[in-house]
Amino acid sequence: MTTIAxxxxxxxxxxxxxxxxxxxxxxxxxxxxxxxxxxxxxxxRIVINATPGNGSxxxxxxxxxxxxxxxxxxVSNATTDGPDGLPADLIYPGSSLAEQLQEALPETHVxxxxxxxxxxxxxxxxxxxxxxxAFLSGEDPQAKHTVHDPGxxxxxxxxxxxxxxxxQGVGVVRHRLLEFGDHETTVSTILPWxxxxxxxxxxxxxxxxx
Numbered sequence: 660m661t662t663i664a665x666x667x668x669x670x671x672x673x674x675x676x677x678x679x680x681x682x683x684x685x686x687x688x689x690x691x692x693x694x695x696x697x698x699x700x701x702x703x704r705i706v707i708n709a710t711p712g713n714g715s716x717x718x719x720x721x722x723x724x725x726x727x728x729x730x731x732x733x734v735s736n737a738t739t740d741g742p743d744g745l746p747a748d749l750i751y752p753g754s755s756l757a758e759q760l761q762e763a764l765p766e767t768h769v770x771x772x773x774x775x776x777x778x779x780x781x782x783x784x785x786x787x788x789x790x791x792x793a794f795l796s797g798e799d800p801q802a803k804h805t806v807h808d809p810g811x812x813x814x815x816x817x818x819x820x821x822x823x824x825x826x827q828g829v830g831v832v833r834h835r836l837l838e839f840g841d842h843e844t845t846v847s848t849i850l851p852w853x854x855x856x857x858x859x860x861x862x863x864x865x866x867x868x869x
Contacts, residue, residue: 660684664703666696666718671734671778672709678782700725705732705805708760712737713750716759726767730802733757734773734781757796758823768802770795771823796821 662685665676672688680686689699700706700722710718712735719726737756741747751759757771772795773781784790797803 661705662703663687664689664696664699664706665709666699666706667709667711669709669711671781672707674778674782675707675709675734697722697725700729703729705730707731708733708735710735712756713739715756716763719760720763723764723766726764728766728768730768730770730805731760731764732806733760733769733771736774755823761798761823768797768799769823770797770799770802770806772796772806794821796823798823 660683663679665672665679665686665688668676668688668690676686676688687699687703689695696718706726706729708715708719708731715733715735715737719731733756735756736746737750737759738746739748739750750756755771757769761767761769772793775794776784776791780787780791784793795803795807797806
């Protein structure tokens, strides 16, 4: 059992909290009540950022002390909203939310994952005809192992692992696919070839299991 704090109680946070509780973890969900996020983060070993990505950096930067030494799993996408309510421009072009969080929280182990798929698929990948492969990026090998280990937090998903800088490439590829009208569930099913594409966007080696 792992103590987990989920920051954000919308569809993503609620779905993750329900699934993780069902899996036997001790889960606390923090809403926007003043002090709720700090209290939840302080008691948890792993903190999941399921807050809207356009405001995540400001919300989490003030939790520097509470997040010190913790694993921060970021599942959000930092984009602006278009007039149709769908994701529009990237907020951190040439970077990513995860990289910004790691810079703001140098003593926290940031791991980026699951942000390329719809919230029901995050916890039930087998509902798709083709089980998707999730990206898992971070700079700390032990933190990535904790998140991706078959007996760990998100052990039900197969993962491809790499460094945080690859997140920006994944974001660009995902963003372009959505611009061309591909549904996000479709994006989830084509992840195996997105990894080398993301690496080329970032001019990095495609492999990186550390």
